Amino acid sequence: MLVTSSTEGILTPTAVALGKFDGVHIGHQRVIQPILPSAQDQERRGNGENLAEKSTLPTGNLTPLESQKKRIHSTVVTFDPHPHEFFTGQPRTLLTPLDEKVEQLRSLGVEQLVLLPFDKELSALSPQDFVAKILVQQLQCQQISVGEDFCFGKKRTGTAKDLQTLAAKFNIPVTIVPIQTDIDELSTKSSDINTTLTENNRISTSLIRQSLEAGDIEKANRLLGRPYTLTGVVIPGQKLGRTIGFPTANLQLPKDKFLPHQGVYAVRVVIHSQNPEVSANENLGVMNIGNRPTVNGTHFAVEVHLFDWPDDLYSKELVVQLVKFLRPEQKFPSLEALKTQIQLDCTVAREILASY
């Protein structure tokens, strides 16, 4: 997948999904779906267009370069830095830092990610200018998809409907995706489902952050449509874990990664560069996020103990999928007491992981 923040290298023409897309959650996925090549083809078939003339796939008589030029490239257009960071000056942690976002978008079938540099100039563009200068001129946009509550342009004055009206002047169709809510949550609540409940359950980055902060991993995973993951390279720790029978892999995470509630988790772990024939599900374990008060830990650490793992893991990249929050971190009176508790954590985690 092409990732660019320069207007020079963009593959055009484009079908664009617009927004911040932190987390690439289920709501985001619904917004991205209409711009994917398969959906574009379906849409045209529905409109009775001749696909051979304007296909998203290379056509028979064109050279690869010509067909590459002719194709409409599925493109996610987002902002860098995150607008919240630009306006507040506060660095923001993210559910999906850039590498993770790229991986998620790539797995959905998106061809390119355009990171518009969010600066004074871009933030001051009127909705009209955003459409004319960015979408039409720079991106040669042929199709747009946004969520129902999408806002854009100076002071977020443009709505999704405004985008539809402005884009229509350039013959660009805009798909407005209805708000996606957490249906599970709604169906468990009593009959007087009201707008407040729906608003509170709109699938959003903020709702996922709140769920992770509260240790409600099941909810966060449901809203994401996949497990929340922590991806990092294994770095040396204090090497105390092995002395109590629980060696741990200490993970170095991206600085801007959003961390869930401190404490102990049941996890599944994918180890990169591992034999691809070994099922990813075979790596089960427990993870602790915290300061390790029992051993007077001096810094915050994210560490994973894998069940039945014989080797060391130094320098390997681990993708840790969070399954369930087990308990908060505690200060134990002795290493022996900590060891007994970790044994218990492992038993509980094995049971949970076997049932998921």
Ligand SMILES: Cc1cc2nc3c(=O)[nH]c(=O)nc-3n(C[C@H](O)[C@H](O)[C@H](O)COP(=O)(O)O)c2cc1C
């Ligand atoms: C499943 C698990 C639970 C843990 N729970 C706690 C805890 O409640 N309190 C604490 O101080 N440390 C806890 N730890 C951290 C241990 O203190 C730490 O793994 C040990 O000191 C080894 O650190 P090292 O990898 O830097 O050698 C936990 C570790 C694991 C793997």
Ligand SMILES: Nc1ncnc2c1ncn2[C@@H]1O[C@H](COP(=O)(O)OP(=O)(O)OP(=O)(O)O)[C@@H](O)[C@H]1O
């Ligand atoms: N639950 C949802 N249903 C439908 N569309 C959504 C939903 N959430 C976001 N979108 C749309 O997806 C695109 C990207 O969303 P964006 O990341 O900008 O906002 P967000 O997910 O609501 O984040 P936050 O919670 O931080 O406000 C936008 O077009 C937005 O309108």
